[in-house]
Amino acid sequence: MAFREYKIGARLFGVALGGSMLITLYFPTVNMTSVAATEIGLRKGLSFGRVSGFSYQDPFLQGKNMPKTVVLKKDPSTGAPIDPPLYAYVYEPGIPMPGAVQHPRTLGPGVEQLSVEKGRITEATSAAGAVFVVAHEDYGTHHAAGGEHPTEILHESLSGEEPSAYIEDATATRGWTPAQVLATAGDANTMYVGSGKNMFIREGCWWCHTLLPEETQDWQAFGVPPRLGDFNDESPTAFGSDRKAPDLLHVGSRNSSKEWMMMHFFNPRLVQPHSIMPRFDYLWGKVDANGKPIDFAGWRKEFKEYQEGKRIYPPDIPQYASNSDIRYLIDFVLNLK
Numbered sequence: 001m002a003f004r005e006y007k008i009g010a011r012l013f014g015v016a017l018g019g020s021m022l023i024t025l026y027f028p029t030v031n032m033t034s035v036a037a038t039e040i041g042l043r044k045g046l047s048f049g050r051v052s053g054f055s056y057q058d059p060f061l062q063g064k065n066m067p068k069t070v071v072l073k074k075d076p077s078t079g080a081p082i083d084p085p086l087y088a089y090v091y092e093p094g095i096p097m098p099g100a101v102q103h104p105r106t107l108g109p110g111v112e113q114l115s116v117e118k119g120r121i122t123e124a125t126s127a128a129g130a131v132f133v134v135a136h137e138d139y140g141t142h143h144a145a146g147g148e149h150p151t152e153i154l155h156e157s158l159s160g161e162e163p164s165a166y167i168e169d170a171t172a173t174r175g176w177t178p179a180q181v182l183a184t185a186g187d188a189n190t191m192y193v194g195s196g197k198n199m200f201i202r203e204g205c206w207w208c209h210t211l212l213p214e215e216t217q218d219w220q221a222f223g224v225p226p227r228l229g230d231f232n233d234e235s236p237t238a239f240g241s242d243r244k245a246p247d248l249l250h251v252g253s254r255n256s257s258k259e260w261m262m263m264h265f266f267n268p269r270l271v272q273p274h275s276i277m278p279r280f281d282y283l284w285g286k287v288d289a290n291g292k293p294i295d296f297a298g299w300r301k302e303f304k305e306y307q308e309g310k311r312i313y314p315p316d317i318p319q320y321a322s323n324s325d326i327r328y329l330i331d332f333v334l335n336l337k
Contacts, residue, residue, distance in 0.1 A: 050099055062198070068090045072085060089133070211240060
């Protein structure tokens with residue numbers, strides 16, 4: 001075969017590959033930005049950060065350089081009580097801003113305008129850090145009062161029974177700083193949801209579990225399937241590849257027990273004797289919450305005695321350290337509601 005045929009084949013392959021990438025990557029973003037982000041989508045994007053999984057900010061998937069989710073029970077500036085408690089998403093200086101802040105267009109019609117005009121998200125910078133919250137307002141009412149003319153589509157999608165959720169940069173609107181918010185919330189009310197999603201991806205949880213209930217009998221067992229606007233600012237979605245275990249999209253609503261999750265991850269046979277899930281005890285690290293070395297070999301010996309009926313009760317699970325990988329993963333799983 002002449003060299004000319006090789007060149008033609010190579011060019012055709014390049015066109016085919018480029019076309020498939022265009023269909024796979026670009027076209028979905030066009031559809032996505034035409035749909036307004038839901039409140040679920042906003043909260044997921046803010047808690048997960050700019051990108052989950054392998055990235056230049058966390059090349060070894062250790063959960064570094066990710067935002068923190070906190071529960072505020074009082075105003076960080078005034079000390080006034082906040083009732084009901086408010087979820088805030090803290091981006092400390094140096095942490096990349098979420099995709100919705102860098103590219104507000106991904107929020108979709110209406111939500112983008114509210115987030116930029118009222119939420120002032122374009123004022124947030126990675127160098128200074130920022131604190132974000134999810135606020136609510138009827139987009140149609142807001143723009144009509146301001147003398148502008150929202151489109152018919154925006155009225156239909158955003159000025160219905162429920163007000164539209166949008167992102168508010170609380171650093172710009174309320175003067176809250178990342179350090180101030182973290183100090184007010186305290187470690188007990190701080191969740192490493194973004195770091196936990198990195199653990200979920202790194203440990204291959206998505207290989208057996210899905211984050212996508214189907215529109216079948218899944219509704220009864222795993223909760224309602226997600227809507228398109230639930231993923232506007234999530235990258236990647238981690239839907240999963242093939243379900244070999246329960247769907248986890250709403251697992252935090254079905255089971256909110258941290259103690260149960262600790263037993264399940266340390267050794268799944270503690271809660272389900274015939275479970276095929278591998279144990280993830282190594283995510284505890286070398287020391288427990290008190291800084292004492294964890295005797296994994298001793299624990300497994302005692303657990304084997306329990307399985308053989310030589311012990312009445314199984315051995316206790318070590319309390320994990322505050323900076324352990326398992327804390328990140330459990331925070332992520334319990335946040336799936």
